[in-house]
Amino acid sequence: MRHQPAALVGIVTERQEAQKALEETRARFIQAQKMEAIGQLTGGVAHDFNNLLAVVLGNLSLARKRLPPDGKLRQLIENSIQAAERGATLTKRMLAFARRQELTRGPIDVPELVRGMAELLQRSISSNIPVSTQFPLQLPLAFADASQLELALLNLTVNARDAMPDGGMITIAAREQRIGGGEVASLAPGSYVCLSVTDTGTGMSEETLAKATEPFFTTKGIGKGTGLGLSMIHGFAEQSGGRLVLKSALGRGTTAELWLPAAEGDLLRGAGQAPAPDLPVLNPLTVLVVDDDPLVLMNTGAMLEDLGHKVLEATSGEQALRVLRRNEAIDLVVTDQMMPGMTGAQLIDAIRTEHTELPVILASGYAELPEEKLTGIVRLGKPFEQADLARACEKCAGGSAGRALPSKARLIPFRLLKAQRNHRPDAAFLL
Incomplete structure (x- = not known):
């Protein structure tokens, strides 16, 4: 009993x-x-x-x-x-x-990126938590997606803040390090930029540290933390060819190290950059612009017309196909992706069927695109400026999106084209 x-x-x-x-x-x-x-x-x-x-x-x-x-x-x-x-x-x-x-990897000046985020980072933490930076005089450029790196740095700084409820100090530092075979798990041999965020907070136990990068794991309680921040940073680092390394002990604070591959070549911070060349544009073309937003449609058309091109407009994929069937002289199509009825990718499929060699520029800010259907298509991220649009047209002229544009589309420098429009007789034109 x-x-x-x-x-x-x-x-x-x-x-x-x-x-x-x-x-x-x-x-x-x-x-x-x-x-x-x-x-x-x-x-x-x-x-x-x-x-x-x-x-x-x-x-x-x-x-x-x-x-x-x-x-x-x-x-x-x-x-x-x-x-x-x-x-x-x-x-x-x-x-x-x-x-x-849509992620775009490229060379990043890490100290400059951190300085550009200084105001945002300071607003995200308490005024009683000072932030210091430690960067060497020379540091290679990292090779990653700048927007994702900004998001990762913001998340790491907020985590450091939350680990110091009674105040403390955050140190953001970076260093270069060459890695040999097997020195750091999952890192290929080569040169890396290690961006670190260190706090003087409560730290983590070995058990918590082992689970810190698991999706949905959080010590902040339900409703206060998503458990996704570190897992997203971990995924970003691995997709970039790097790694997220966490070092911590109870009562001794935490250091989060984001290892990113260094950009190839002698691209050192502080090195002088070559002046930007004259912006090339194409001689007059007939361009079909497709967008369901009338303001965007009008704006894109205005930028193209300012560059000297003739513009035709369509507010849907179906209307664009009707315009193409009526006009044989269209040289280029610029289309939005997110449109009702027919997406930009579906329009490109239809264009390839009826107009095999017609070059197309796809304008979108989304990453969720059917990549297998967009091979060879020039992409333009939204929002874009006139210079971005001109460069996208130049890429099409190089044949990267289908046939080369017609011979009338010979390139002339932008400043000379502007002089031509202003009827300056003293300008020497490169035709």
Whole structure:
């Protein structure tokens, strides 16, 4: 009789533990659903803002070219352009969070990137937590996606803040290190840039440290942490050919190291950059622009017309195909991706069937694109400026998106084209 209560207690305890585990699993599932919904909402809002910012940036750029010699007016325009560009940077971060941004790897000046985020990072932490930086005089450029790196750095800084409820110090540092075979797990031999974020907080136990990068694992409690931050950074690092390394001990703070491959070549921070060449544009072409947003459609057409091209417009993929069937002289198509009825990728499929060699530029800010159907297609990220559009047209002229553009599309430098439009008789034109 004395053993029965113990058995009952054991059964009740097991059931309570099972119930608790079930509730935790259910809570994490609900949290994951909430994050997915937030991600979808964020991606949609960012896409719409990208379209609006594309119109603002495009019109401001065109207005700047037509300004009278008024320094104050020009400064107002420049300030507006800078504000719109900051908005574009914000939407890129939102799309990166929602996993809907088209990732673009390239050389990154890490110290310059950190300095550019200084205001954002300081706003994200308490005023009683100072942030210091430690960078060497020379550091190779890292090779990664700049927007994703910004998001990773922001997440690591916020994690460091949360680990110091009573205040402390955050140190952001970077160094170069060459890795040989087998020195650091999962890293190929080569040169790396190690960006680290160190806090003086509570630290983590060995058990917590082992689970820190697992999806949905968090020590912040339900509703206070998603458990996705470190796992997203871990995935970003591995996709970039690097690794996330966490070092921590209870009471001794935490150091998060983000290892990224160094850009190839002698690209050192502080090295002088060659001046940008004259922006090439194409001689007059007939361009079909396709977009369901009338403001974006009008803005893209205005930028092309300002470059000297003839523009035809369509508000849907179906209408674009009808225009193509009526006009044999179209040299290039610029299409949006997210359109009702027929997406840009589906329009490109139809164009390849009926107009095999017609080059197409796909304009989109989304990463979720059918890559297998877009081989050889020139891509243009939204929001884009006139210079980006001109360079995309130049890529098409090089044959990267199908046949070369007609012989009338010989390149001339942008500044000379502008002089030609202003009827300057003293300009020497390269035709």
